Amino acid sequence: MLRVAxxxxxxxxxxxLFNRLxxxxxxxxxxxxxxxxDWREAKAxxxxxDFTIIDTAGFEDRAEGLEPRMRRQTEAALSQADAAxxxxxxxxxxxxxxxxxxxxxxxxxxxxxxxxxxCEGRAGEPGRIEAFALGFGxxxxxxxxxxxxxxxxxxxxxxxGVRARDETAGTEPGDQARPLQLAILxxxxxxxxxLxxxLLGEERMLTGPEPGITRDSIAVAWSWRGREIxxxxxxxxxxxxxxxxxxxxxxVGDTLRAVRFAEVVVLMVDATCPFEKQDxxxxxxxxxxxxxxxxxxxxxxxxxxxxxxxxxxxxxxEKSVTQARGVALVTCSAQAGTNLDRLMEAVFAAHEAWNRKxxxxxxxxxxxxxxxxxxxxxxxxxAIRIRYMTQTKTRPPTxxxxxxxxxDLPATYLRYLSNGLRQAFALPGVxxxxxxxxxxxxxxxxxxxxxxxxxxxxxxxxxxx
Numbered sequence: 001m002l003r004v005a006x007x008x009x010x011x012x013x014x015x016x017l018f019n020r021l022x023x024x025x026x027x028x029x030x031x032x033x034x035x036x037x038d039w040r041e042a043k044a045x046x047x048x049x050d051f052t053i054i055d056t057a058g059f060e061d062r063a064e065g066l067e068p069r070m071r072r073q074t075e076a077a078l079s080q081a082d083a084a085x086x087x088x089x090x091x092x093x094x095x096x097x098x099x100x101x102x103x104x105x106x107x108x109x110x111x112x113x114x115x116x117x118x119c120e121g122r123a124g125e126p127g128r129i130e131a132f133a134l135g136f137g138x139x140x141x142x143x144x145x146x147x148x149x150x151x152x153x154x155x156x157x158x159x160x161g162v163r164a165r166d167e168t169a170g171t172e173p174g175d176q177a178r179p180l181q182l183a184i185l186x187x188x189x190x191x192x193x194x195l196x197x198x199l200l201g202e203e204r205m206l207t208g209p210e211p212g213i214t215r216d217s218i219a220v221a222w223s224w225r226g227r228e229i230x231x232x233x234x235x236x237x238x239x240x241x242x243x244x245x246x247x248x249x250x251x252v253g254d255t256l257r258a259v260r261f262a263e264v265v266v267l268m269v270d271a272t273c274p275f276e277k278q279d280x281x282x283x284x285x286x287x288x289x290x291x292x293x294x295x296x297x298x299x300x301x302x303x304x305x306x307x308x309x310x311x312x313x314x315x316x317x318e319k320s321v322t323q324a325r326g327v328a329l330v331t332c333s334a335q336a337g338t339n340l341d342r343l344m345e346a347v348f349a350a351h352e353a354w355n356r357k358x359x360x361x362x363x364x365x366x367x368x369x370x371x372x373x374x375x376x377x378x379x380x381x382x383a384i385r386i387r388y389m390t391q392t393k394t395r396p397p398t399x400x401x402x403x404x405x406x407x408d409l410p411a412t413y414l415r416y417l418s419n420g421l422r423q424a425f426a427l428p429g430v431x432x433x434x435x436x437x438x439x440x441x442x443x444x445x446x447x448x449x450x451x452x453x454x455x456x457x458x459x460x461x462x463x464x465x
Contacts (some may be wrong), residue, residue, distance in 0.1 A: 002051040002160065003041075004113075005081035007074060007105070009097040010058035012089045013117040017144035018055035021046060027055050027216060037192075038206050038218045038233075039077035047154050054081055057206075059101035069206055076203070083111040083160055088131055090116035090124030090141070102134040113156045114139040119145060131352070177227035179221065180351055183258045185286070186268035187278050188236030191298040195268065196220070196233045196335035199344075205233050216251070217258040224344050232258045259285065263395070264292045264351050266343070271299045271331065275316050283321050287431045290396040292354035293324045294346045294429065300331040301338065325419060326428030354430045358398060360390045362425075363399070370420050382456050397421075398433040406436035409435050 006014045015027035021044040033361045039107045044053040056077045057070040072348050078084060084105050084207050105112050118129035119141040131139035142149030151168035193214050200222055206213050217234045235251040259265055265286045269279050274297060295317065303309045308332065317329055326347035331338035367389045376384040386409075387402040399421070403409055418432045 002049075002083065002157070003081045004051055004157070005039075005054040005056055005074075005077050006085045006087055006123050007056050007078070007101060008058055008087035009095070009101065010317040012030070012058065012087045014058060015055055015081075017085075017087060017115075017117065017142075018042075018053055020144050020147055020150075029144055035357050038204075038214065038216060039073055040216060040218050043076075046150060046157065049154060049157055050353075051157065059433075069208060072203070073206055075361070078105075078108060078110065081110065083113065083157075084108075085186050086112055086114045086134070086136070087329065088114065088139070088233050089116050089118055090127035090131075090139075093117045094130045094133060098134065111160060112136045112417070115153060115155075115156075116141050117144050119143055119149060132193050144162065179230045179384070180348070181230050181261060181263040182347060183217075183232040183234055183262035183265045183291075183410070185234055185255070185259060185265050185282055186236060186266060187276070187282075188238060189273065190236070190268045190270045192236065192268055193233055193446040195266075195296070195298065195340075196231060198334050198337050199224075199340060208446070210238045217254045219258075232262065234258050237278070237282060239281075256285075259291060263354065264294060264347050266294045266347065268296045268298050271297045271303050274313060275320060280320050283324065283327075289325050290431050290433070292350040292396070292430045293321075293327050293328055294350050295321075295329045296343055297329065297331045298334050301333040301336050318439050322415075324429050324431060326422050326430050345443050350429050353427050354396055355394050356425065356427060357394055358391050358397070358421075358425050363389050363391065365418070372419060374416060376403075376409060376413055379405050384388055384409055391428065392435065394432045396433060397427060398435065400435045400437060402439040403436045404438065409436060 006018060008014055018027050018040075019025050022042045023045070024042075026042055027040060028378075039053055040052055041054045045052055054077050056074040056102045076411060086101060086105060088094060102112075116124055116131055116137045116139040118124050119128060120143045124141065128139050129140050138168055140149060140152040142153060145171050148342055184195060186192050193207045196205050197203050197207060200220060203221060205218065212234045214233060217232055219230055219232045222229045222231045234255040237252060237255055267279065267282055267286065269275060283293060283295075299315060300306065313329060313331075317327065318325070321327055329352060330339060330343045330346050332343055334340075373387055378384070378387060382405070385404045387404070389399055390399045391403045392398050414434050417434070422428055
């Protein structure tokens with residue numbers, strides 16, 4: 001399949017065009033220059049053309065700071081592309097940075113399509129004509145925001161000689177296993193992007209000492225020991241009170257969506273300052289979303305006395321992360337690459353538990369033992385009885401209980417049952433859901449029939465009189 005990388009200086013509309021071609025708002029879009037920092041790719045369709053589109057960072061030509069690292073990321077994206085789509089701002093015209101991009105692309109030897117964005121009306125026509133000076137022929141006039149001019153882009157892509165083809169032909173939907181959706185979550189600067197790069201074995205994500213480098217949630221296809229994974233790097237989440245800028249709010253929303261669509265979430269914490277209030281809030285959020293959780297304690301190589309630190313960590317987890325009791329805790333160093341296999345083993349163990357189905361017979365035998373050892377409390381002078389229990393779904397494990405007085409069953413008793421389920425059926429680190437329902441009264445119908453008979457008898461007696 002054809003792979004096309006969108007390149008250009010900041011704020012010319014690359015991410016807007018990317019979203020338009022993909023048909024979803026995958027990339028963050030804002031008026032602030034330099035929103036995109038890591039490159040991302042997705043399947044795109046234009047008419048009968050199927051291709052992969054790559055969104056890259058727009059960077060200034062500077063020698064220091066983030067810009068050189070962003071340039072290397074764009075170079076890596078172009079090394080995997082079959083063609084480049086150089087996007088310019090037609091209303092601003094061609095500037096020196098556009099020309100340096102053109103020189104750079106010419107050296108790379110890729111086929112180049114020039115597109116003049118923001119060509120609504122006639123205001124962008126002079127800039128489009130000026131683009132001839134870049135040396136790649138006539139520029140395609142389009143408006144990524146309004147979806148205008150895409151027919152011209154279709155014609156330009158068609159000339160590259162790649163027509164759409166159905167890559168799924170001859171395969172059944174179940175032929176390929178669905179990849180595990182794995183999201184990396186944590187506060188800013190705990191090493192999430194470094195971990196992703198170490199797992200992938202390449203500098204796929206932009207990293208550095210500056211907090212908040214990652215803005216978009218970037219998904220990458222990967223495999224570990226033959227098992228397919230969709231690995232998602234997310235932006236660091238600060239406390240809600242500190243999130244005031246629009247761009248950071250967009251990043252937070254993108255991260256929350258990544259967690260919502262994940263199956264397993266690795267929550268990274270910093271070993272030098274573990275389990276701050278924000279870490280606990282993030283763990284609670286993962287549990288509320290019903291995702292399986294694994295704790296990765298990063299920068300373990302910086303800990304002076306690992307044995308005592310590990311004991312303190314485990315005690316803090318048992319005390320603080322009660323909503324996912326038994327969650328796996330893996331100490332690691334993303335920078336040094338230590339214990340990453342253990343981390344992935346914990347991820348797949350959590351995924352297996354998240355998908356576990358317990359038979360109804362085993363559940364009810366277990367329930368009898370639990371209620372005998374510690375019966376439900378008495379409410380309004382009458383005992384609460386749990387008649388029956390069954391698992392209604394997985395992902396996360398959800399159990400339906402038939403209870404004589406469901407509204408009066410306290411949360412403390414549900415926690416007692418939840419902890420017992422985790423221990424008896426190996427469900428550590430996954431949220432457990434309970435649904436309660438009052439059982440039907442088997443005599444209700446018979447009682448109503450007798451009442452009706454009495455009424456009918458009185459009615460007939462009155463008629464006889």
